[in-house]
Amino acid sequence: MAKISLDRWWAESKPELFASLKSSAEGLKTEEANGRLKTLGLNTLVEAKQTIVATLISIFANPLFLVLIIASVVSQLVGQTTDAIIIVLMITLSATIDFYQQYHAQRVVEKLRHRISLKTTVRRDGHLMEIAVSELTLGDVFMLESGEIVPADARVIESHDLQVDQSTLTGEAFPQRKNDTVIDETKDLNERTNCVYMGTSIISGEGAAIVTATAADSEFGRIAKELVGRKPKTEFEVGIGKFSLMLTKIITALVVFAFLAISILHHQIFESFLFALALAVGLTPELLPMIVTINLASGARRLAKKKVIVKDLRSIENFGSMGVLCTDKTGTLTTGKISVEGHFDVRGQPNEEVF
Numbered sequence: 001m002a003k004i005s006l007d008r009w010w011a012e013s014k015p016e017l018f019a020s021l022k023s024s025a026e027g028l029k030t031e032e033a034n035g036r037l038k039t040l041g042l043n044t045l046v047e048a049k050q051t052i053v054a055t056l057i058s059i060f061a062n063p064l065f066l067v068l069i070i071a072s073v074v075s076q077l078v079g080q081t082t083d084a085i086i087i088v089l090m091i092t093l094s095a096t097i098d099f100y101q102q103y104h105a106q107r108v109v110e111k112l113r114h115r116i117s118l119k120t121t122v123r124r125d126g127h128l129m130e131i132a133v134s135e136l137t138l139g140d141v142f143m144l145e146s147g148e149i150v151p152a153d154a155r156v157i158e159s160h161d162l163q164v165d166q167s168t169l170t171g172e173a174f175p176q177r178k179n180d181t182v183i184d185e186t187k188d189l190n191e192r193t194n195c196v197y198m199g200t201s202i203i204s205g206e207g208a209a210i211v212t213a214t215a216a217d218s219e220f221g222r223i224a225k226e227l228v229g230r231k232p233k234t235e236f237e238v239g240i241g242k243f244s245l246m247l248t249k250i251i252t253a254l255v256v257f258a259f260l261a262i263s264i265l266h267h268q269i270f271e272s273f274l275f276a277l278a279l280a281v282g283l284t285p286e287l288l289p290m291i292v293t294i295n296l297a298s299g300a301r302r303l304a305k306k307k308v309i310v311k312d313l314r315s316i317e318n319f320g321s322m323g324v325l326c327t328d329k330t331g332t333l334t335t336g337k338i339s340v341e342g343h344f345d346v347r348g349q350p351n352e353e354v355f
Helices: 016-022 030-040 054-058 063-077 079-116 219-227 235-266 269-283 288-305 315-320
Strands: 119-124 127-132 142-143 151-167 175-176 202-213
Touching: 016 127, 016 151, 016 202, 054 079, 063 079, 063 175, 063 235, 063 288, 142 151, 235 269, 235 315, 288 315
Parallel strands: none
Antiparallel strands: 119 127, 119 142, 142 202, 151 175, 151 202
16 A cells, blocks of 8 residues: 555645545445555554563562562572572562562453454445544544444544544543634644544534545654553552662661671671671561462452453552542533632631632
């Protein structure tokens, strides 16, 4: 398929747009659509998928695990094989619980995604047909109907009292009326009255639109692409990191002090060294990672009973530390209408000056 080049597609006339997309108001032929899908890929957003190896690496990158791994190596070096085995078993058991929880959660989420298959109505081969949203491609003409989610960025080519809620992209609470007229190329996203965007919703009316961008090339897809990356550390991870650093400093200070004291008093360098290493192993909290993991896993199980999927155990601590959870359900709970309920001063008293 020859490369399709689009530039200022909201400012082109319909004939120009159809020519640029190598399509028409009747949409694509099935054969052409399948060819474009193979070249351009499915209309799906970028997802942060983590492989088994990456999951294991993220688990063992825990600073507390690293301290315990060093302790197990030291135990083996000083001949305390039993202690080394116990530490390794504690690490393995804790990591296994963490890995199982994350892997199981990912599988559940994938199953839910496969079960929820969104569809849209398109014009292909001269008639209407229903296809999966993921199979929508550049140049497809799809129908716009009240209550539906727009499946891709598109230019409106037919409009009958069409109004779209674009708050997911622009933050604007009021719906925008859409039409099929040509607009100036200098208009920004919020002013393009002849365009609809992936993720927005049809409030009323009906119409048809021709796809101009899908997947990661859409406005919504660009945002999703930026969000997929290394997640910032949770407060729990930051706390564990600080605790591990403090523990390492304390153990190091005590080991050095014990080594110097015994060496000076008894002049037995090698035995002092072995004693200091044994002290380091003894001071290391081998059970702490497992206790933490078991507690977090217990929280995940309790949430699972209430039909909440925990994808990452480390998020449990952040969730549990919240006092108030605020969610935006504007439109669902407020019917999209804004009204003044009161005007109060800093003391919570009604105040006309504030109004």
